[in-house]
Structures are given as C-alpha cells and as structure tokens.
Amino acid sequence: MITAERKPLEELIEYVRPYDRILLVGCNECVTVCAAGGRKEVGLLASALKMAFAKEGKTIDIKELTLERQCDPEYIEELVPHIEDVDAVMSMACGCGVQEIAKRFKNIPVFPAVNTKFMGASEQQGIWAERCQGCGDCLLGLTGGICPIARCSKHLMNGPCGGSTNGKCEISPDVDCVWQLIWDRLKALGMEDRYEEIIPAKDWRTAGGGGPRKIIREDLAE
Amino acid sequence: MENFEPIIVAFCCQYCPYTAADTAGTQRLCYPANLKIIRVPCAGKVDAMHILKAFEKGADGVVVAACLEGDCHFETGNIKAARRVSYIKKLMEEIGVEGERLEMVMLSAGMGDRFAEMATEVTEKIRKLGPSPINLNTSSQKQEAC
Structure with a gap:
C-alpha cells in the first residue's frame, strides 16, 4: 500500500485559516489501511480542527466525505454536488488523490492533510515498513x-x-x-x-x- | 471562575469500573456529581472519536476507566485503551488543549473507595485547570451539551 502520515495540526490549521467552509475528503484505500486518511481519520481531523478554531472563537464548517478512491476520476466526480458549498478542499489521500482533485476542480484550492511516505507493508498492527521504491x-x-x-x-x-x-x-x-x-x-x-x-x-x-x-x-x- | 463546576465525562467499562461506581454508591461514599458516567462494554471500545467528541461538545475533562491490568474480559482492551489515551493526549496538545484534561484509570469492581477518591481528584484537577479553552469561546455549545 501507499503509506502516509497526518501532517502536524499546526500546518493544517494555517492552510485552512483563511476559509470558513471546508470539504475534508478521505480515501477508502491505502490511507485507510495505514490509519492516515480513512473515514475515521477524517472524523478525528474534522473534530480537531473545529476545536482548534473554537479555541480562537472561530466557527468553521467542515463537511466530511470519504471516497472509495481518490486516484480515479470516476470517484472524484462524487465531489461535484458538494464543491459549490465550500471555500476549500482538504484531502487526506496520498499525493495522487490531492492532484486528482486539483485537476478536476480548477477554481477551488486543495490542500494535503497527509505526508505521503512510501510503498510499504504492515510489519505488525500500527507499524508499516518500506518494501518497494x-x-x-x-x-x-x-x-x-x-x-x-x-x-x-x-x-x-x-x-x-x-x-x-x-x-x-x-x-x-x-x-x-x-x-x-x-x-x-x-x-x-x-x-x-x-x-x-x-x-x-x-x-x-x-x-x-x-x-x-x-x-x-x-x-x-x- | 470561583463557581466553575467542570463537566467530566467518564467512560466506564461495565465490568470493573462501572461496578466500582456502584460499589461506591452501596458504600454510601460521597463523590462530586461532576462525573457523567457512560457505561461501555470495554474501555478498549472507547474510540478516539468518542473522546474528542466529548471535548468538542463541551466536556472540561474526560476519564477512561478500565479494569486492572490482567483483568480485562477481552484480555487486552484496557491496555489498548491506555495506548489510545496517550495518543489522544498528544493530539489534544496539538489542538491547544491541556492533555491533563484526559485521564486514564484502572480499577477493580471492589474499589468503590478508590472510585470516589479518583472522582474527587479528577474534579479538583479540572477545577484548577479551569474551563476547557474550547468552552471559553463556545459557551452556548456547552449549554446545549448539558
């Protein structure tokens, strides 16, 4: 699988600070397996971002959506009904997913929520190691x-x-x-x-x- | 701030800590009413999302109460819960909320007195820390949660 790790929250907060309505998009494939960007991580990050801004007295609207895959244009189309209602998109997929969203939606900024790491395998629960370059x-x-x-x-x-x-x-x-x-x-x-x-x-x-x-x-x- | 009464959500495993709370009641022990107990099938079932949502919806503190080491009915649920709590504490620090607001405790069913002590200690600790920084700016949300 392609492995990834969530970026530091501080960096993500700065990405979305100028916006009020965010679409946070997860991916059901590799990043779900390596616990970096699946449905659960989308929920956790949405909650963390809401709290970080609430602390500053700002309310941020975060819509959560997890696609089957972000590296195929067919699945990216599922974002169309939601894109009009948001100011920016944050993707929890690997770099491929972020770029597919950027390619499909020309007029909306897209930010990565994870650092894509390597192609790896599970050594044991919670540990992934590089296996292929x-x-x-x-x-x-x-x-x-x-x-x-x-x-x-x-x-x-x-x-x-x-x-x-x-x-x-x-x-x-x-x-x-x-x-x-x-x-x-x-x-x-x-x-x-x-x-x-x-x-x-x-x-x-x-x-x-x-x-x-x-x-x-x-x-x-x- | 002097009249601040913290809201503390306590996720208690139904086997030991929840029974310990019962034992405290049977023993007629007094402990602060700030703890809102949620009975769970195992502390290992308390997801990171449950803990974060508690804080997001207005809790000033959260306790995850598990069985003693070696006593988990599902063998390692308590150990997993402890690891998860450590992870969430770090995430809370990243958010800018003190990790001390989240507490992991392990109790046996007979430890009613310890449950009451823990409830008092945690309430005092959160009272000293003051309202959660999230609630300071979202007091209306907190009212809803109550």
Whole structure:
C-alpha cells in the first residue's frame, strides 16, 4: 500500500485559516489501511480542527466525505454536488488523490492533510515498513524476494557493505541488513550460487530518471 | 471562575469500573456529581472519536476507566485503551488543549473507595485547570451539551 502520515495540526490549521467552509475528503484505500486518511481519520481531523478554531472563537464548517478512491476520476466526480458549498478542499489521500482533485476542480484550492511516505507493508498492527521504491525494473527474482533498493540504506545491488554487523545495518541497530536477509534466504532455499552472480549497474531511467512515468495499455486505453 | 463546576465525562467499562461506581454508591461514599458516567462494554471500545467528541461538545475533562491490568474480559482492551489515551493526549496538545484534561484509570469492581477518591481528584484537577479553552469561546455549545 501507499503509506502516509497526518501532517502536524499546526500546518493544517494555517492552510485552512483563511476559509470558513471546508470539504475534508478521505480515501477508502491505502490511507485507510495505514490509519492516515480513512473515514475515521477524517472524523478525528474534522473534530480537531473545529476545536482548534473554537479555541480562537472561530466557527468553521467542515463537511466530511470519504471516497472509495481518490486516484480515479470516476470517484472524484462524487465531489461535484458538494464543491459549490465550500471555500476549500482538504484531502487526506496520498499525493495522487490531492492532484486528482486539483485537476478536476480548477477554481477551488486543495490542500494535503497527509505526508505521503512510501510503498510499504504492515510489519505488525500500527507499524508499516518500506518494501518497494517502484524502480520499474524489479530484481526481486535475483535477490530471493527481498528488495535491496527499498531496504538497503545504500541501495546496494551487490552487498553487503562493511557496515553490516551481526545482521544489522550501521545506520541503526533497529534496521536489518537487507543483504544479510537476502543471503540467509538464498542459503535456506539452496540458491547460494545466485548470490555469486554480480548484478550490473542499474538503469535508473525506469525509476523516474527518464522523467515522469506513464503506463499505457493499448488494449484498454481509449 | 470561583463557581466553575467542570463537566467530566467518564467512560466506564461495565465490568470493573462501572461496578466500582456502584460499589461506591452501596458504600454510601460521597463523590462530586461532576462525573457523567457512560457505561461501555470495554474501555478498549472507547474510540478516539468518542473522546474528542466529548471535548468538542463541551466536556472540561474526560476519564477512561478500565479494569486492572490482567483483568480485562477481552484480555487486552484496557491496555489498548491506555495506548489510545496517550495518543489522544498528544493530539489534544496539538489542538491547544491541556492533555491533563484526559485521564486514564484502572480499577477493580471492589474499589468503590478508590472510585470516589479518583472522582474527587479528577474534579479538583479540572477545577484548577479551569474551563476547557474550547468552552471559553463556545459557551452556548456547552449549554446545549448539558
């Protein structure tokens, strides 16, 4: 999932301070799962903002709405009946959702309520960790299903480096050395010879080095 | 301010703390009437939203009362409630409302005297803090909540 964290309330208060009527829009997908911008977080943020302004003697009207997805224009259309009644929109979706709203509604300001972080997985309840950087040329087949790009602090293609100690990375004892994990897994699978293969320098154009990326499925695109 | 009587919402788990309130009554113990008790199936069921809404609608303080550690009927509801209360305290500080206005307590069903003590302590603490800063500017809202 795409993970996110709510921005500091102070920053959000300053975004909406000039306005009286806000549409606070959540997203039912990734940000719901990582407890950053789903229906519940929309309710909490609306309540927090109302209280922060009430403290200053200001009443702010916040309409709450959570869309199935904010990264598809079909769902953004659901905002149309509500947009006329508000002065600004605040989105609790990832950066994709914020931009879709901005693209659809030219005359109304849109603000992000969360900081979009990374593509990650749940390590346990309440803990999410980075697993993929979307490099566009997956090499998990060579590394035992464990990604050195997302999980090695140096993004080394052929590790480990000298900073690996007792299976931990030198940046923190809480961070696993991913090349230790890769080696342990390859060994467990009896695929140690895979480790001997040198992975050549990566072509980062697929990772965004070639400009903004786009996927076109010709059979689906109209 | 001298006549300020705080409104305190107390979410009490039905198993221990709610029974502790009953025990306090059976023991004929006096405690301030400022506590408005809401019976809940487990303290772990008290959502962050319930706590924030209580403050938004005019409460000066909120208490989440759970069973003692190890005594939760749902095993860890009380521990989860304690973690949630810590999280909401931080959010309240961000809003600009003192985190001390939110209190987490753990009681057994037999602790009627402790319930009465806690009610007195919390009421005194909130009385010293004064009205919630949200209510200072929205006194009409508070009247509605009453």
